[in-house]
Amino acid sequence: MKVTRFAPSPSGRLHLGHAYSAVVGHARARASGGAFRIRIEDLDPGRCRPEFVDGIYEDLDWLGLRFDGEPIVQSERTALYGDALERLKAAGLVYACFCTRAEIAQSLTAPHGDAGTQYPGTCRPLPDSPEKRATTPHCWRLDSGKALELAGLPSWTESDGTRFDGKLGDFGDAILARKDAPSSYHLACVVDDAASDVNLVVRGKDLRPSTPTQRLLQILLDLPEPSYLHHPLVMHADGRRLAKRDLAPTLAAMRDSGVDGTALAAQLLEGRVPLGFQLSEA
Known part of the structure; x- marks a missing residue:
């Protein structure tokens, strides 16, 4: 059984790239009879907002994705x-x-x-x-x-x-x-993955360079070794990656425009993205 997790930062509304990662992780967990966890990575007090946490849950519900167990909230850990x-x-x-x-x-x-x-x-x-x-x-x-x-x-x-x-x-x-936070991404990630029994880390290929350091920390801290799925990224049609700071189209805006969330999730799972977007190379 695969235990996966979706770990967004509540520093803005989710976009299509987040949806793709969540859909892939959810599908891997369900196909194996495992569990799909959610983790709120809110250790950056200067950028994270409570309203964006609520937005994460709204977007997952709209996509038809159900997570297992209680959410992990990093600021509480x-x-x-x-x-x-x-x-x-x-x-x-x-x-x-x-x-x-x-x-x-x-x-x-x-x-x-x-x-x-x-x-x-x-x-x-x-x-x-x-x-x-x-x-x-x-x-x-x-x-x-x-x-x-x-x-x-x-x-x-x-x-x-x-x-x-x-x-x-x-x-x-x-x-x-960090100077302004009690933990970095690397340390909090490996501690939380182990605590959540995550054995398949599903995330974008842009985070693949984090893997060597995180594997080193897992060894040093005697934590279990998961396997990894570094998936393609959703890009703009011109090849630019989606980013909150670039005001990428949000899932909330798609919902407000009448897009069916569960149909979108099924489309993403098949590796198809809406017009105006593309998937990067694996």
Whole structure:
């Protein structure tokens, strides 16, 4: 039986790309007699809004998707993320980082891509200073060198059975707890997936680069290994990916215009998208 999850951030209304991911995850769970979970990733207080949480439930209901069990709400689980971070601290696998984004950008020869893999390790050799931490904003980063020395290069399996081996270039000193939030995406994700018994992580292929770091954290924290389904993305007809910040057409707007949600879900499950959109390559 497959246990999947849909894990949106309530920073705006859901769009067609979210619907595609939810439909695929829901179908995989139901086809195996498993469970479909929902997780509200609301750890960013500056962007998340309660009204968008309500909108997520409305949109899933409109699509005809039913989730199992109580929703997981990340803002209610910060103590669990703190416990996981403390385990890594006790093992000497994390360090406090006081760098600002501007400082990191200035120190890089090519400041682009994943900030975790691009970070040059400025704060890594510094001795721990509780006094500085008490007065200076900081995040906590994974010491990827020490972590890989302890755990080895992780591997993972996609849902089609393909096995991938991590490479050194896949890893950086990823942020595990941010200055403005008690946990990063990486740490909260692996803690919550394990707590929800998720054994198939269904998400867009744009999140595939997160997999090596998350597999490393699962090994370090003795968490179960799920398999992964990184599906194609729904794009605009001109090839642009859908994004809330670009005001992508929302499911609420489609509903208001008279679109049948359950018919749309069936269409997406067949790999067909409405006129004006396309699916990316797998």
